[in-house]
Amino acid sequence: MSLPPRVPSVVLAVGFAVVAGAVLVAASGGDPLAAYWQIAVGALAPDNLPNTLNWAVPLTGMALAVAIPLRGGMVNLGGDGQLVLGGLVAALVPLYLPLPGVLSMFAAILAAALVAGLYAALAAWGEVRHGVPMLISSLLLSYPAMGLASYLSGFPLRDRSSGLPQTVMIPPDARLPPLGDVLNVGAFAILVIAIAVVVFDRRSVVGYELRLRGLNPRFARYGGIALGRQAVATMFASGGIAGLTGATIVLGAQFRFTDGALVTPNYTWSGLMAALLAGGEPVGTIGAALFFAALQTGGFAMQRETAVPRVLTMVLQALVILFLAARHGLRRRAAP
Amino acid sequence: MAPALQASGIVKRYGPLLANDGIDLDVARGEVHAVMGENGAGKSTLMSILYGMQAPDGGTIRLDGVAVRFRSPAEAIAHGLGMVHQAFKLFSSLTVWENIVYGREPRRGPFIDGAAARRAAVALAERYGLAVDPGALVARLSVGVRQRVEILKALYREARVLILDEPTAVLTPPERDVLFAVLRRLVVDGRSVIFVTHKLDEVLAISDRVTVLRAGRVAARMTTRETSAREIVRAMTGRVVADRPDRVSMPQGAALLHAEAITVRGDGRVLVADANLSVNGGEVVGIAGVAGNGQTELVEALVGLRAVASGRVQVNGRDVTQSDVAARREAGLAYIPEDRAAVGTAPTASAADNLAMGFHRRPPLRRGWKLDGTAVRDWARRLIARFDIRIGSERTPVATLSGGNMQKVVLARELSHAAPVLIAEQPTRGLDVGAAEFVHGELLAERARGRAVLLVSAELSEVMALSDRVLVMFGGRIIADLPAAQADEERLGLLMAGRPGVAA
Numbered sequence: 001m002s003l004p005p006r007v008p009s010v011v012l013a014v015g016f017a018v019v020a021g022a023v024l025v026a027a028s029g030g031d032p033l034a035a036y037w038q039i040a041v042g043a044l045a046p047d048n049l050p051n052t053l054n055w056a057v058p059l060t061g062m063a064l065a066v067a068i069p070l071r072g073g074m075v076n077l078g079g080d081g082q083l084v085l086g087g088l089v090a091a092l093v094p095l096y097l098p099l100p101g102v103l104s105m106f107a108a109i110l111a112a113a114l115v116a117g118l119y120a121a122l123a124a125w126g127e128v129r130h131g132v133p134m135l136i137s138s139l140l141l142s143y144p145a146m147g148l149a150s151y152l153s154g155f156p157l158r159d160r161s162s163g164l165p166q167t168v169m170i171p172p173d174a175r176l177p178p179l180g181d182v183l184n185v186g187a188f189a190i191l192v193i194a195i196a197v198v199v200f201d202r203r204s205v206v207g208y209e210l211r212l213r214g215l216n217p218r219f220a221r222y223g224g225i226a227l228g229r230q231a232v233a234t235m236f237a238s239g240g241i242a243g244l245t246g247a248t249i250v251l252g253a254q255f256r257f258t259d260g261a262l263v264t265p266n267y268t269w270s271g272l273m274a275a276l277l278a279g280g281e282p283v284g285t286i287g288a289a290l291f292f293a294a295l296q297t298g299g300f301a302m303q304r305e306t307a308v309p310r311v312l313t314m315v316l317q318a319l320v321i322l323f324l325a326a327r328h329g330l331r332r333r334a335a336p
Numbered sequence: 337m338a339p340a341l342q343a344s345g346i347v348k349r350y351g352p353l354l355a356n357d358g359i360d361l362d363v364a365r366g367e368v369h370a371v372m373g374e375n376g377a378g379k380s381t382l383m384s385i386l387y388g389m390q391a392p393d394g395g396t397i398r399l400d401g402v403a404v405r406f407r408s409p410a411e412a413i414a415h416g417l418g419m420v421h422q423a424f425k426l427f428s429s430l431t432v433w434e435n436i437v438y439g440r441e442p443r444r445g446p447f448i449d450g451a452a453a454r455r456a457a458v459a460l461a462e463r464y465g466l467a468v469d470p471g472a473l474v475a476r477l478s479v480g481v482r483q484r485v486e487i488l489k490a491l492y493r494e495a496r497v498l499i500l501d502e503p504t505a506v507l508t509p510p511e512r513d514v515l516f517a518v519l520r521r522l523v524v525d526g527r528s529v530i531f532v533t534h535k536l537d538e539v540l541a542i543s544d545r546v547t548v549l550r551a552g553r554v555a556a557r558m559t560t561r562e563t564s565a566r567e568i569v570r571a572m573t574g575r576v577v578a579d580r581p582d583r584v585s586m587p588q589g590a591a592l593l594h595a596e597a598i599t600v601r602g603d604g605r606v607l608v609a610d611a612n613l614s615v616n617g618g619e620v621v622g623i624a625g626v627a628g629n630g631q632t633e634l635v636e637a638l639v640g641l642r643a644v645a646s647g648r649v650q651v652n653g654r655d656v657t658q659s660d661v662a663a664r665r666e667a668g669l670a671y672i673p674e675d676r677a678a679v680g681t682a683p684t685a686s687a688a689d690n691l692a693m694g695f696h697r698r699p700p701l702r703r704g705w706k707l708d709g710t711a712v713r714d715w716a717r718r719l720i721a722r723f724d725i726r727i728g729s730e731r732t733p734v735a736t737l738s739g740g741n742m743q744k745v746v747l748a749r750e751l752s753h754a755a756p757v758l759i760a761e762q763p764t765r766g767l768d769v770g771a772a773e774f775v776h777g778e779l780l781a782e783r784a785r786g787r788a789v790l791l792v793s794a795e796l797s798e799v800m801a802l803s804d805r806v807l808v809m810f811g812g813r814i815i816a817d818l819p820a821a822q823a824d825e826e827r828l829g830l831l832m833a834g835r836p837g838v839a840a
Contacts, residue, residue: 208696208707212689216682221641222673223693224662 017319042301056293061245062271070280079268081142086243091257094174101173112247120239176252186248338401347394373549374768388412418490480511509829589617598647622803683735740771
């Protein structure tokens, strides 16, 4: 009597959302078919595919950062802060720590993951030792992190030659090598992380313990799993991935830390939605992240080509989640 | 005269499972009618249908000869049904009278008429001998008194047929006697009581007639005066069950579990006060007591799930006072927790995942950083076969299992540790006669292997049947330590009610 497989309900939710979105477009005087066609072309046409992938890389990173703790029943809402800290550290290491090129790049990535990981672990530690709910503290800790980054890039470490709050450019030999016109080696880093997360989830002792905690934390504790230590370690991994994601953007695409540039695309919240959609299951999370990346990239194309604003894709994203939640809610009520 | 309640041909299906397969039940006016049956026999389903919580797939219900069809408990209540659930449904931050009148408050204009409500509560309580203080806060009341509030709530809604689901599970023997006295007054008054229970002696003591269910059908209908415990058990299980497990005398070994001066605090109260206990190899020590007198907290302190304010715990000669759960298990402790669905298993996880817990950090299940999937499945299959767990496959979630089979999952895993010390907390709660017998056999087998068994149970019969020594807990203290020969029901009953002076 296992639950029916997940895929059909996801497909159904997407279907409902597409129909509801079409009604919305039609009601506002647009052509739904044209809008959807532009989304599809904008996302998947051979010329546009690299753009979609480039958008998918950080989105997947942030989705995994949420999915890991979610697998254990914990929620990390502090992705923005961890992403920004990672980006900031990744920009500062090559600028202020004189190391030879490639070494500097690796040092920057490692330091970014470490700092962001420790910052996320702080939220877990606060819950374990002082009972501050992590749901709240992880979110609140984001603001001082973003504030600090904003101050540093706006005042003491600002590039004087630029009118924007941003650091100077990092030296070319510390940057992530490009892959084609749009992508960079950071995509490989996220791919490796994604594979590692899936393997750990399915095969490792650590993954088993985290999954069982997610299914019943009291059982996990009774079985001898030290929940406190597990929470801190899990959040460290989660924050580390968020930090690494920030580092790949800074070292691979922007080449400097610019205040707000990491947060504006909303990778964190799209990633959160992708992880929620899959209930923290890694393969599903990655799939959802790719889907959302395609939807959002397609949204830009649609906005360019038709009169329909890009916000439609965000509406679609939200509708998918809502329909899915409603379906699961209904099923729960119908059960004996 | 038509029966007060008559259900005929009730059918309820859950997928392929036929939970109720044409059940007939007649309850006369002015009788206590016991409904018995093993777990999964269909008692709960039948009660939830009678009370309007579920719609039957077939069959009819008549009240006083009139066919009714309830779409909700509210409709059932309006027709004169009342139900006291096992888990009480009271607002603990409100007073007794507020709980009693909730949903049907006497009004004066837009306001609740508190004085009238109190008067109504007091009048009802006096009429049926249900001693409660109407102004008391429910949170402060003992479980037995809360149950009286539940009954008053149903009576206030003019229940003519009252369903009690396992009402004595939480009561001391004296509280049980009070409840029975109340039930007798209710039936004299022309009301009817449906009494759902597992306990034979209670059925014999209080009921007028018995309907026994087995596998969704009525296995027997009996008049209590004309039947016997043995006949009822045979109807429930379809076979003859031994009254008491055989217990051979055992030479006792060293103290394998030893606790000194354990004190546990929580919520600003002392939950366990200065408890000392010692369990030797080859010995079963039972802890008797009404639920909520510190047994759970004491056990949690022993296994490392709860911090002690002071005291020392030794397992197998090692001081584990400062150790976490994993280290205590390593030292030689296995634990069957009170609540198998909330603590003892992850119900939505597969049997393989549930059976691996605690074995997953060492070979053969662990290989380096990896958990060997094949080894996990083989391990699960072996335990499923050895303990005869009735389950589709090791991939099936344990939530789908009956109580007895779920308990076998817990038992299989914990006994496989072959730990010197086994703590078993309410190991047969909610299990049917056959499954309970199996658990008792396993506990005694542990004793025969020279292990130390600490048994915590609210069932006096269980404690008396299995234990070499009996401790009684009351108000967080261990107030008695008796050899089995001196632990009879009357004495334990008085001790459980906190009256050692009378018991001595």
